[in-house]
Amino acid sequence: MFKLLIALSALVVISSAYGPAVRATKGQVWPKPQQEEKTSDYFIVRPHTFSFQGPADIGCPSLLDDAFTRYWSIIATSASLERRGRLAEMGKKHTKFWQLDESFLGNLESLKVEVSDECTDDALPDFGDNENYTLTVNADGATLSAQTIWGALRGLETFSQLIYLEQDALVINATTITDFPRFSFRGLHLDTSRHFLPVYIILQTLDGMAYNKFNVFHWHLTDDQSFPYKSRVYPELSEKGAYHPVSKVFEPSDVARVIEYARVRGIRVIPEFDTPGHTSSWGAAHPELLTTCYSNNQPNGYLGPMDPSKDTTYDFINNLFTEVVGVFPDSYFHIGGDEVDFSCWQSNPDITTFMSDNNISSYEGLENYFIQHVVDLLDKLNSKYLVWEEVFVNGVTLPNTTLVHVWRGGGFDTLRDVTKAGKYGVFSSCWYLDHLSSGGDWQKFYECEPLNFDGTDEQKKLVLGGAACMWTESVNEYNVMPRVWPRACATAEKLWSAESVNDFGAAQPRLEEHACRMNMRGIAAQPPNGPGVCL
């Protein structure tokens, strides 16, 4: 079959610019597996006779069956009759290409799935889960083996991507894959404060994440501009601090839905409630939480970061975060700590007095005083946490379970310092999706090697992964999907695949296929590589 295609294309005199800029691959996996061997032998996959077969005695039958249903639907959709009908209308009468083809192995009737560890249907993906799997498609059939249910989910995604349309049939080549992630923390960050994003957009985003083997949804829930999280203990926060108290809030049921939708896809949901800066919206209902800013010894009508000098601030945070830690089951919580503006604290005479009374000699010290209260609280709640890099840089005492989220321009140096101090690092500096350039605009994300800093092997092991960040100042529900996809796919491959998978030119044809695959699955991905077409 492949030889035939090559022979045909050699007959055509081509003008260089005709057709797509980059020809898509067929049945290549994104992110690229660690080890993969393929032959030209192939099966035909017919959705209506194909089935997934799980172990009869598995402890998490719902998790696995739900995944089977999702992936069966994806395969069936790729076989849509409309698509084949369109192909038929090309008016070319094909001989069924597999007739008389020596490479044809027959119809693939099932994928056998094995999970060796015990599991339960309420299992939560967590830090350090084993996501390895092996996948074999050969003359004997197809088998997927994983230690954990999460590894099985990754393998099912891979299996679904190996199947491609050839003329009017779905085809899968004989393939052997041994796969595992390079990094255990593979995140996508989404800001729902600068613009509110409806739940269906978040669910689509989770679908896109599953298609790229991301495993952490970092939900930047609140910021200066709005407070869309509807709290049970302080409902006034969103009643007054959201862009709209009804239509621009996440109800408890919305949050639960997102968490469950993510969980069954093996994606953790880590909420961020940024403090003590980026909290203006909290002040819409509770101005007393924020520092009163002064000009000429008078309150000037503005409110600054949280007021670290009042016990009531910590009581409030205690009550809210106790609720939040109960709502979000993940073992980690992102407490923010970035970009605290000291000028308002400096202007406020009560803060000055407080610092003097408590022997705090710098505003970094004051910030540390605040953060220390928050981390003590989370320790008490038995929750671990991520912090933005400033918290580490400013010298807050952090336990070794803390993940330091490195985001600023000098990220590699910071990562060096973080890991030198024995802390875990999560890297985002080169994956800011709000940084735009003309064109397909993912090469810069792809050509970023997160371990490209001076450090020992042990330091590098402390880098757990990274996150692509979608800040939404200029993004709303209408452009968020094509802004994220397929650009975040670059980050996904850097975080999953081997370090040696770093050739942009080699990745282009695979991403061309993958972007079309995502389009077919309902993800509004933009074009990755210039002129082209998805059929």
Place this chain on the structure above:
Amino acid sequence: MFKLLIALSALVVISSAYGPAVRATKGEVWPKPQQEEKTSDYFIVRDYTFRFQGPADIGCPSLLDDAFTRYWSLIAATSASLERRVRRGKKHTKLWHLDESLLGNLKSLKVEVSDECTDDALPDFGDNENYTLTVNADGATLSAQTIWGALRGLETFSQLIYQEQDALVINATTITDFPRFSFRGLHLDTSRHFLPVNIILQTLDGMAYNKFNVFHWHLTDDQSFPYKSRVYPELSEKGAYHPVSKVFEPSDIAKVIEYARVRGIRVIPEFDTPGHTSSWGASHPELLTTCYSNNQPNGNLGPMDPSKDTTYDFINNLFTEVVGVFPDSYFHIGGDEVDFTCWQSNPDITTFMSDNNISSYEGLENYFIQHVVDLLDKLNSKYLVWEEVFVNGVTLPNTTLVHVWRGEGFDTLRDVTKAGKYGVFSSCWYLDHLSSGSDWQKFYECEPLNFDGTDEQKKLVLGGEACMWTESVNEYNVMPRVWPRACATAEKLWSAESVNDFGAARPRLEEHACRMNMRGIAAQPPNGPGFCL
């Protein structure tokens, strides 16, 4: 009412960053009218009792009634979205109770059109689009000379209406409006990526909401040939990305033209030649120049082959069809970015040039273009050309519009108009040029007449176009890529030259982008953090 709102907001201690970056205006018009006076007096508009009233004896009743239906639906949709507000659950006193500014319910807009018109009228070059709109205690009246002016006025009227608490409101307003430039275009490339018809229709909606009046349809290019020709169906059969699902059927084209026409938008097709034609070669390689390396054909094909009569015969047949399909008086014949290296490599071309005393490749290009323009003259069609055709010295009639697009556009515009030719400007409105952020300030702060030239030269600049090249744009991101960024171009082309303050425009565009969202246009945020209700 306005005083009340101001008083309320003064009571709230605000932290600077809370809420949207830019607060939207209410009932402000985009693009900004030439003259506008507003008072705080207002009517309530109730969709189910409001209606448009046209002249009983108008010659184009369908054009006008269709517009009435469209705009009534937009008002009704806005009204329906009030339900969202009502869900806030706050009990308001009806805002107009005891309000001295309330003028009552607005029952109708009376529309007058003084020129004669017909239902099959086509918008054309130089149409009068002026209108006046008056809303006062006596009621509301829209007067225009032409049906096209009436359409512009209806758009303005619909934008004056805004939500205030749980009612639709329109302030007493007097507007006298007319476009600064007569040619206000949006260019869309459907070759680099195919765009389905529904996206083109949505784009035309967006254009109407911004008073654009020319849809420049860049139908073909190197990458694909989606136009399904009657005389040469093989062009799309082999040259489209897919012969069935990625082509524009004759019925699709007719639908686009009609959808545009009733909105007062001209559709100007572009079939770019002699470069940007690789896709033609998928079915007709003989049209293109065979490129040589080391005295051998190297397997690549270049621009059209200007040395063969058969090339011109083919173009003649195709363009005769196209001029029949697209009713506009203008046709865009391209002529940009012709690569001379393939011509240089081909020995037959060299012989041809020598036989015909053509001494340069610019001269050869001119030979080609001259044939094409002679053909269009014969077909009684006028044309636009990309600036290279002028720069390279092709003889052009004074009806030609020279489309200036390259970086040094202002100098070119100066030269074009100095030569007495019409100019259309796009150099600073390339929508594929991306930067972080909301990314329309650069489009807004471009003044198209900012070149050295006499008043008479400047009058020759008929307008401009925002260009959406689609190398990196498909059906999933084209709408937010175009909108609201192209709104900046729309305002530069419609409003007075003095309307040039980015800061002053932002609150209006904040409102307008939300208005477009409500009307189904997937516009991205114009000004940073914010929201639309």
